[in-house]
Amino acid sequence: MAKVILVTVGTSVLEKAFDEDNGGFNNLDDLIKELENEPRNNENRIYETWKTNAFNRMKAKLEIFYNNNGEGVERLSAELASLLIMHGDQEIGNITQEDKIFLLHSDSIAGKLCAEVNKEIISMNINDQSLCPYVNIIKLDGVKVVTYEDEDILGLFIDQGLQSFQDNVENIINEHGNNNKIYMNITGGYKILVPFSTILAHNLRMNIVYLYEKSDRLIKLPSAYLACKIENPKSKLNEGISEAIPNNQI
Numbered sequence: 001m002a003k004v005i006l007v008t009v010g011t012s013v014l015e016k017a018f019d020e021d022n023g024g025f026n027n028l029d030d031l032i033k034e035l036e037n038e039p040r041n042n043e044n045r046i047y048e049t050w051k052t053n054a055f056n057r058m059k060a061k062l063e064i065f066y067n068n069n070g071e072g073v074e075r076l077s078a079e080l081a082s083l084l085i086m087h088g089d090q091e092i093g094n095i096t097q098e099d100k101i102f103l104l105h106s107d108s109i110a111g112k113l114c115a116e117v118n119k120e121i122i123s124m125n126i127n128d129q130s131l132c133p134y135v136n137i138i139k140l141d142g143v144k145v146v147t148y149e150d151e152d153i154l155g156l157f158i159d160q161g162l163q164s165f166q167d168n169v170e171n172i173i174n175e176h177g178n179n180n181k182i183y184m185n186i187t188g189g190y191k192i193l194v195p196f197s198t199i200l201a202h203n204l205r206m207n208i209v210y211l212y213e214k215s216d217r218l219i220k221l222p223s224a225y226l227a228c229k230i231e232n233p234k235s236k237l238n239e240g241i242s243e244a245i246p247n248n249q250i
Contacts, residue, residue: 002096003100004099004172004173004177004180005083005095005185006184007082007102007103007187007188008185008187009104009105009106009111009118010078010111010188011084013054013077013182014114016078018031019075028164035047035050035109035113038109038219047113054114058222074213074216075230077118077121079186082132082187083132085211086218091220092123092183092209097132100135101134102137102172103137104138105137105138108144116137142163143165144156148226165193166200169204173204182205184197184198207221
């Protein structure tokens with residue numbers, strides 16, 4: 001039985017690639033702002049430069065991981081680290097050439113960059129074999145970094161982001177789920193997606209996996225059906241969203 005693995009993607013690639021020097025910026029937020037504010041007539045020069053830089057740094061960290069018998073997993077992106085731990089899990093079984101990985105990234109330039117770097121790293125050949133050659137990238141429209149003060153972004157997430165996330169997950173399962181074992185890897189991505197992805201995965205009878213950042217132990221939740229359903233996310237969530245979201249980034 002082949003595996004289909006859905007992975008939520010955040011900005012961990014940038015955090016881990018530039019963990020020592022922030023790429024010359026004061027902090028990661030400044031680097032991301034540089035990416036997001038690149039002029040459209042700049043032919044994506046800044047984007048391609050940082051993408052290449054992040055890829056080379058992440059590749060070097062992965063080579064160290066392999067050369068040191070799996071040590072240093074905490075230096076890899078959350079998405080890559082969790083997939084490698086899944087690969088070595090006896091219960092889940094190795095990720096094979098028949099398996100499929102879907103990277104679900106936020107509606108942002110930084111999210112796209114991180115998904116593309118993760119894809120290249122996951123599918124590249126090391127020791128004459130890639131971790132998984134089939135890696136597909138999907139953008140989640142309306143899923144952005146949400147802050148309590150930014151009502152426009154919050155509204156977009158409620159109106160569009162949640163539905164986009166659910167629609168894409170269901171489309172993947174409908175197209176690739178038959179006779180395959182389905183996993184939702186919620187290690188990466190924005191924290192605000194965790195409760196929704198957990199509920200959705202249970203409703204769709206998916207297995208859930210999560211790797212805590214400073215650990216190499218995989219948390220596994222088997223598929224189970226929860227009798228709950230989000231209908232009309234905008235009206236349902238607006239009633240209590242201000243109380244549910246703390247006064248900081250989530």
